[in-house]
Amino acid sequence: MFTILSLKNGIDNVRGFYSQGINAGLKAKDNDLAFIRSDEICDISAVFTTNNFQAAPIRHFKRYPKAFKTNFILINSKNANAMTGERGIKDIDTILNELKKNIPTIQNPVMSSTGVIGYTLPKEKIISAFKKFDFNSIDSNSAAKAIMTTDTFKKELSFKVILPDGKDFYIAAICKGAGMINPAMATMLCFIITDAEIPKKDMDELLQQSVKSSFDTISVDGDTSTNDTVMLLSNAKSKAYDKEAFKTVLNALTKELSLQILKDAEGSNKVVAFEVLNAATKKEAKKAATMLSNSLLVKTALFGEDPNWGRIASTIGASGIDAEEEKLTIKYDNITVFSKGSNKMDENIEKQALKVMQQDSFKITCDLDKGSSSYTAFGCDLSYEYVKINADYRT
Amino acid sequence: MFTILSLKNGIDNVRGFYSQGINAGLKAKDNDLAFIRSDEICDISAVFTTNNFQAAPIRHFKRYPKAFKTNFILINSKNANAMTGERGIKDIDTILNELKKNIPTIQNPVMSSTGVIGYTLPKEKIISAFKKFDFNSIDSNSAAKAIMTTDTFKKELSFKVILPDGKDFYIAAICKGAGMINPAMATMLCFIITDAEIPKKDMDELLQQSVKSSFDTISVDGDTSTNDTVMLLSNAKSKAYDKEAFKTVLNALTKELSLQILKDAEGSNKVVAFEVLNAATKKEAKKAATMLSNSLLVKTALFGEDPNWGRIASTIGASGIDAEEEKLTIKYDNITVFSKGSNKMDENIEKQALKVMQQDSFKITCDLDKGSSSYTAFGCDLSYEYVKINADYRT
Numbered sequence: 001m002f003t004i005l006s007l008k009n010g011i012d013n014v015r016g017f018y019s020q021g022i023n024a025g026l027k028a029k030d031n032d033l034a035f036i037r038s039d040e041i042c043d044i045s046a047v048f049t050t051n052n053f054q055a056a057p058i059r060h061f062k063r064y065p066k067a068f069k070t071n072f073i074l075i076n077s078k079n080a081n082a083m084t085g086e087r088g089i090k091d092i093d094t095i096l097n098e099l100k101k102n103i104p105t106i107q108n109p110v111m112s113s114t115g116v117i118g119y120t121l122p123k124e125k126i127i128s129a130f131k132k133f134d135f136n137s138i139d140s141n142s143a144a145k146a147i148m149t150t151d152t153f154k155k156e157l158s159f160k161v162i163l164p165d166g167k168d169f170y171i172a173a174i175c176k177g178a179g180m181i182n183p184a185m186a187t188m189l190c191f192i193i194t195d196a197e198i199p200k201k202d203m204d205e206l207l208q209q210s211v212k213s214s215f216d217t218i219s220v221d222g223d224t225s226t227n228d229t230v231m232l233l234s235n236a237k238s239k240a241y242d243k244e245a246f247k248t249v250l251n252a253l254t255k256e257l258s259l260q261i262l263k264d265a266e267g268s269n270k271v272v273a274f275e276v277l278n279a280a281t282k283k284e285a286k287k288a289a290t291m292l293s294n295s296l297l298v299k300t301a302l303f304g305e306d307p308n309w310g311r312i313a314s315t316i317g318a319s320g321i322d323a324e325e326e327k328l329t330i331k332y333d334n335i336t337v338f339s340k341g342s343n344k345m346d347e348n349i350e351k352q353a354l355k356v357m358q359q360d361s362f363k364i365t366c367d368l369d370k371g372s373s374s375y376t377a378f379g380c381d382l383s384y385e386y387v388k389i390n391a392d393y394r395t
Numbered sequence: 396m397f398t399i400l401s402l403k404n405g406i407d408n409v410r411g412f413y414s415q416g417i418n419a420g421l422k423a424k425d426n427d428l429a430f431i432r433s434d435e436i437c438d439i440s441a442v443f444t445t446n447n448f449q450a451a452p453i454r455h456f457k458r459y460p461k462a463f464k465t466n467f468i469l470i471n472s473k474n475a476n477a478m479t480g481e482r483g484i485k486d487i488d489t490i491l492n493e494l495k496k497n498i499p500t501i502q503n504p505v506m507s508s509t510g511v512i513g514y515t516l517p518k519e520k521i522i523s524a525f526k527k528f529d530f531n532s533i534d535s536n537s538a539a540k541a542i543m544t545t546d547t548f549k550k551e552l553s554f555k556v557i558l559p560d561g562k563d564f565y566i567a568a569i570c571k572g573a574g575m576i577n578p579a580m581a582t583m584l585c586f587i588i589t590d591a592e593i594p595k596k597d598m599d600e601l602l603q604q605s606v607k608s609s610f611d612t613i614s615v616d617g618d619t620s621t622n623d624t625v626m627l628l629s630n631a632k633s634k635a636y637d638k639e640a641f642k643t644v645l646n647a648l649t650k651e652l653s654l655q656i657l658k659d660a661e662g663s664n665k666v667v668a669f670e671v672l673n674a675a676t677k678k679e680a681k682k683a684a685t686m687l688s689n690s691l692l693v694k695t696a697l698f699g700e701d702p703n704w705g706r707i708a709s710t711i712g713a714s715g716i717d718a719e720e721e722k723l724t725i726k727y728d729n730i731t732v733f734s735k736g737s738n739k740m741d742e743n744i745e746k747q748a749l750k751v752m753q754q755d756s757f758k759i760t761c762d763l764d765k766g767s768s769s770y771t772a773f774g775c776d777l778s779y780e781y782v783k784i785n786a787d788y789r790t
Contacts, residue, residue, distance in 0.1 A: 051712040052711075052714075052719075053709065053711070053712030083736075116705060117706070118704060118733065225709060226708075226709050297785055300785035311512070313478050314448065314477070314621050316448070317449075318445075318620075319447075325448050338478070342480065343514065384779045387778060387779050387781075390691070390692055391695045
């Protein structure tokens with residue numbers, strides 16, 4: 001069996017990669033521009049937002065030939081370079097061409113942006129900040145900070161995988177997102193790097209399935225940004241690879257990062273798993289679980305720590321899936337509050353349900369007794385703070 | 396041409412109808428139980444929630460034969476009698492049978508409830524309150540108050556229609572709802588009565604189309620309750636009817652009441668029309684407009700009076716409908732902030748857009764330039780107050 005070790009210092013551990021974050025003047029003081037560089041050319045896989053209006057950096061990425069290789073990612077926060085049309089794409093070319101003058105070894109560099117929608121990039125600021133970079137720096141900490149927007153803590157993760165034959169590889173990531181977060185803010189970015197010798201085919205396949213079971217299951221506000229991006233880079237430096245091991249560690253990494261995003265959800269205090277059991281179909285299980293995680297009334301009841309299961313039931317009913325009052329059971333962790341059509345709430349159960357809700361993290365289960373399909377969506381509460389953060393984000 | 400006059404005193408004006416609201420002890424002090432009675436038997440049409448878990452009063456209603464006639468509606472607030480199974484329906488029978496002992500002329504009485512989900516009705520309280528009723532009372536004011544939940548003002552409307560031949564009829568309604576409001580709270584109820592001699596076929600047809608263009612276009616929180624009910628009763632006492640006139644006045648009545656609900660939306664300060672123009676299909680226009688009215692990020696930007704059109708664009712993009720950045724135009728009232736792919740925001744436009752947003756009510760238009768279908772959805776802002784009201788509703 002393979003062994004997985006969790007390490008500190010984010011993407012610093014992965015052999016052959018360099019990174020750094022600096023202030024380019026997009027934010028007043030904090031880091032706002034970062035790079036990730038590899039000394040070997042890398043395969044790259046990416047998953048992007050399903051929003052029809054994809055931001056310029058995504059459209060720029062897609063103009064490279066299929067299965068292109070790269071050794072450089074430039075990332076800025078504060079400006080999403082979204083809804084900026086052809087101009088936005090040309091700006092990226094200008095910036096990346098300037099960059100090449102600084103490090104001629106760069107091949108097919110990609111850019112990624114997060115921030116306010118609708119404004120062209122301050123090209124000059126970015127370009128004149130290049131001289132601040134030390135391109136041989138290994139500094140995950142500063143890079144992770146540079147990609148933050150309303151995040152209250154930086155998100156970086158690092159694992160070492162030791163295979164049965166003694167070979168090892170690293171996988172690590174920096175990530176941003178504080179909420180499925182808001183479209184004006186460009187939601188979430190995640191950059192995963194590895195030195196595993198993973199075939200490009202596996203990269204694409206494993207990244208896709210991994211995102212489905214991690215980032216795709218969380219919701220802070222049900223909004224989908226123009227900039228959502230998850231990238232996986234591999235420089236194969238370790239000469240080590242095992243598909244099962246890679247899949248396991250990749251899934252652990254994306255799952256943990258997605259829960260960190262939820263934990264950092266704007267103004268939120270709780271991470272809640274909405275588990276829908278025994279639905280007629282997988283699609284229905286997903287639909288109901290997702291509606292629960294997005295319902296304003298469910299979210300405000302979470303904030304109020306009010307075990308008002310009627311809102312859970314009503315949302316299941318409103319979701320339009322195959323469900324019957326007489327077959328439905330609702331639990332808060334292991335406390336049954338409604339069982340096959342009858343309300344189990346009494347003073348004692350209410351007290352126990354309240355105790356569950358007072359935790360930072362718990363599970364709400366709806367057993368539909370209609371089939372054998374299940375899905376779990378992850379959500380959070382809706383607080384005054386969320387409204388405050390989003391009422392006037394741009395200023 | 397017919398003439399429409401707007402009158403005071405809600406449903407008091409309609410010939411042959413009686414109504415009253417009293418306190419039955421469900422609420423501490425305020426009215427919580429009301430009746431609407433007709434001295435003639437009435438045709439009745441109804442539109443109910445699409446929630447799969449329909450409340451007991453709705454299931455009770457549906458057990459009457461198709462096209463049954465009635466002369467009595469009993470309405471309570473504070474308890475939705477939802478998710479209460481067969482027991483909830485039997486309770487209604489018990490209550491209505493007791494009522495018949497008080498007024499033997501009652502035929503096929505119906506009940507309607509709004510309030511918390513999951514608790515059986517306090518039958519004894521309701522039954523013992525019957526003696527407080529004066530069944531010959533004409534008191535729209537007290538009845539309209541009795542059906543309120545988190546409503547901050549009572550909702551009643553009354554119109555007189557004078558036909559070209561000099562005949563006239565009345566139509567009037569009482570209504571509750573403060574938000575598309577929450578499922579635990581049972582959303583909206585509306586009782587419309589008329590003395591027009593309207594055929595049952597027209598009642599059904601006109602009520603359906605009227606709800607579609609009024610209550611169905613508004614959203615406070617995107618949640619659909621277990622109890623939503625709109626009823627139309629006609630006693631034909633006026634011997635007057637004209638289909639066009641009736642349709643016009645009915646649509647005006649439901650439109651105005653739906654906007655009153657939005658105006659009274661929990662914690663909301665603004666009513667906003669989201670107009671989607673020139674979509675490829677009607678379905679797509681509706682989908683995009685509805686997503687705009689439900690987006691948390693749009694709603695918080697409305698609260699913050701922040702003309703952050705990027706959130707509007709991003710929501711259109713996320714809606715999955717046929718749209719192109721280069722064809723999209725966005726306006727706040729008549730101020731264009733984004734036009735066919737280019738950002739029109741400068742200091743002056745920003746100032747003007749801000750002015751639009753500072754109004755109590757305004758329109759946001761998204762012209763997709765993709766076809767010729769349009770739809771307008773009505774929404775409101777999301778404030779701290781909404782979170783507060785809903786964080787712990789039951790207490």
